[in-house]
Amino acid sequence: MKRFVGFAARVTVAHVVTYIGVGALAYSLLTREFFEGSAGLAAQVMRTPAEPALWAHVTRWALHNAAAPAGQRGVWRHSNH
16 A cells, blocks of 8 residues: 555646646747737736736635535635725
């Protein structure tokens, strides 16, 4: 069992590192033009870094969902409202 857990951990780390690395490379070489600026293709349907206030909201929401228990993902509760 210990051997399997070590193998599973290595495979998981390799996949995460590869996913992030390939995503960063693809963004910088292939898809950056779709996301940058307010005239980008993605800007027509998504919030992009070109709009800092909206982008900050998206970042907070994504981090909130990553840290939330599975049953509460997608639920946005403001503590100050």
